[in-house]
Amino acid sequence: MAFFKFNSIRVAGVACAVPKNEVKSETYKSLFGDEEVEKFIEMTGVHASRRTFEHQTCSDLGFRAASELMAHKGIKPEEIGALIFSSHSPDYRRPSTAFVLQYRLGIPKESVCYDISLGCSSLVVGMQTVASIMNSGDISKALLFVGDTAGKSVYPEDRSSAMLFGEAGAVMLLEKTGNPSDEINALIRSDGSGFRYMIIPGGGYRNLHASEEVVMCKDGNPRTLMNSFIQGTSVFTFTIFDVPRLIKDFFELTQTTSDQYDCFAFHQANLYILKQIAKKAKIDFEKMPISLDRYGNTSGASAIVSLCDRYGNDSEKKSVKVMACGFGIGISLGVTSFEINTADILPIFEDDSFYEDGLITDPNQLYQKKNDSQHS
Amino acid sequence: MAMEKLLAILKDIRPDVDFENETELIDNGILDSFDVVSIISEIDDVFDVQIRINELDPENFNSAENICNLITKLKNIENKQ
Numbered sequence: 267m268a269f270f271k272f273n274s275i276r277v278a279g280v281a282c283a284v285p286k287n288e289v290k291s292e293t294y295k296s297l298f299g300d301e302e303v304e305k306f307i308e309m310t311g312v313h314a315s316r317r318t319f320e321h322q323t324c325s326d327l328g329f330r331a332a333s334e335l336m337a338h339k340g341i342k343p344e345e346i347g348a349l350i351f352s353s354h355s356p357d358y359r360r361p362s363t364a365f366v367l368q369y370r371l372g373i374p375k376e377s378v379c380y381d382i383s384l385g386c387s388s389l390v391v392g393m394q395t396v397a398s399i400m401n402s403g404d405i406s407k408a409l410l411f412v413g414d415t416a417g418k419s420v421y422p423e424d425r426s427s428a429m430l431f432g433e434a435g436a437v438m439l440l441e442k443t444g445n446p447s448d449e450i451n452a453l454i455r456s457d458g459s460g461f462r463y464m465i466i467p468g469g470g471y472r473n474l475h476a477s478e479e480v481v482m483c484k485d486g487n488p489r490t491l492m493n494s495f496i497q498g499t500s501v502f503t504f505t506i507f508d509v510p511r512l513i514k515d516f517f518e519l520t521q522t523t524s525d526q527y528d529c530f531a532f533h534q535a536n537l538y539i540l541k542q543i544a545k546k547a548k549i550d551f552e553k554m555p556i557s558l559d560r561y562g563n564t565s566g567a568s569a570i571v572s573l574c575d576r577y578g579n580d581s582e583k584k585s586v587k588v589m590a591c592g593f594g595i596g597i598s599l600g601v602t603s604f605e606i607n608t609a610d611i612l613p614i615f616e617d618d619s620f621y622e623d624g625l626i627t628d629p630n631q632l633y634q635k636k637n638d639s640q641h642s
Numbered sequence: 643m644a645m646e647k648l649l650a651i652l653k654d655i656r657p658d659v660d661f662e663n664e665t666e667l668i669d670n671g672i673l674d675s676f677d678v679v680s681i682i683s684e685i686d687d688v689f690d691v692q693i694r695i696n697e698l699d700p701e702n703f704n705s706a707e708n709i710c711n712l713i714t715k716l717k718n719i720e721n722k723q
Contacts, residue, residue, distance in 0.1 A: 309676055460695075498675050499675040499678060499679060499698060500695045500698070502675070502679040502682075503679065503682055503693070503694065503695055503698070504695070506679070506682070506683045506686070507686065507692050507694075538676070538679075542683055546683075546686075546687070
C-alpha cells in the first residue's frame, strides 16, 4: 500500500504555459481521411492541440509558468529549497533538466534538484516526492515541474497518436504552513507488467543506436524504434478497470466521498476514458474540467492545464477541494487531494521563447566560459 | 439469460451489426479497438467480470457466442477462487 498523508503542507499555487502554435485535428484530414479524423475527434474529444517548435522544450514552458507564479506570489528564488522536474521530455539525455531550471531561475545551491522519469502520473507522484522531501527536511518552499512534449516522438503518420498529444509545461508551488489542517493525501500504484504498452523502444541504453527504419506495425501505423508506441486497447482496459478502483480505494482511505470535492482535475487522456472513469467511480462529470478539446493530451501537465483553464480567471478567490489523478506510462497511476485558493491558480500563458544558451549545436560551445549573469 | 444481456450490450454499442449471426467481428474489421473497449467496460458493469489484457485474443471477440463463453469462463474462474 503506497498511501501517503502529509500535514502542514499546502499547494500554494499552480501555473502553466503552452506554445502559441495551434494544430487543429481537422487539418489531418488530408493525411488520414475525413472519416478517420472525425471518428478520432468524436472518441477522444481532441479538436486542437498546441505544439512546440523544434528547439522549444517543456522546461521552457515550465520556466515561463514558474516565473509568472513566483512573481504572482512575491516569492524570491532564494526561498526555494527543492526543485523537482517530472517528465519524459528532458532537455538532454543528461544532466537532469532540474539543474537547468535551477540555474535559469536563480535558485540557490543549497537546494535539492533532480528529475523524475514519469509521464502522465507526474503530478501525483511528483507531489508525493516533493511533500516527502519537505516533510522530512528543513525546506519550506518547493517547486514541482511537470509536462511533456510528447508529440515530438510520434511518427507523423501514426494515426493512433499524431492528433492526440498537446504540449505544455506546468509548475506547482508547495509550502509548509505550520497548520496541521493543511493536508495533502496521495495513493500511488505501479504495474511494471505493462511497461511495453507505452514505450519508445530505442534510444535508451538497451538499444542506444536503434534503427530508424520505418516499419509498418501490426496496428496499421508506421513507426521507427525511436517513436512512441501506444497499445491502445491494452491501455484502455487498464485505465477503465484500475483507475476507478484506485479512486474508490482513495475515497475509503481518506474517508471522503465524491460530493466532498469541488473539482476532479484528472489527466486528460481522452474524453472517452474520462467519461468511463467518472461513470465507474461515480464522479460528477461536470466537476471534471476538460482542457483536452483545445490543448490535447498534455501528459503530466494536463491536470494543471485543466485547473488553470477552469479557474485561471476566477474572480471569486475561493478555496476549492481538488482531487487530481494521473495514470499512464509505466504503468503508473496515482490520485491525490489538496485544497487551493483559486486566486493562486493562474491563467494559461502562451509562450514561444526558448533557452538559447541551452541549445548546443557545436560541442565546442561547451568549452566557452560560462556567463553567470545570464539567467534568461 | 447471459446471452440476452450480452446482446443488449452489443446492440447498444453497435446497433448496425448483426451480432446474432456474425462470426468474424474482429477478423472482418466490423469491431474496432474502441468498440472492444466499450464492450469490455459494459461487461464489467453488467456482469462484474473484468476482461484483462491476456484475454484480449481477437478470437474471443469474433462472435457474441465467443464473448459469452469468455464471460462464463471468467465467472467460473472467479467462483473457484
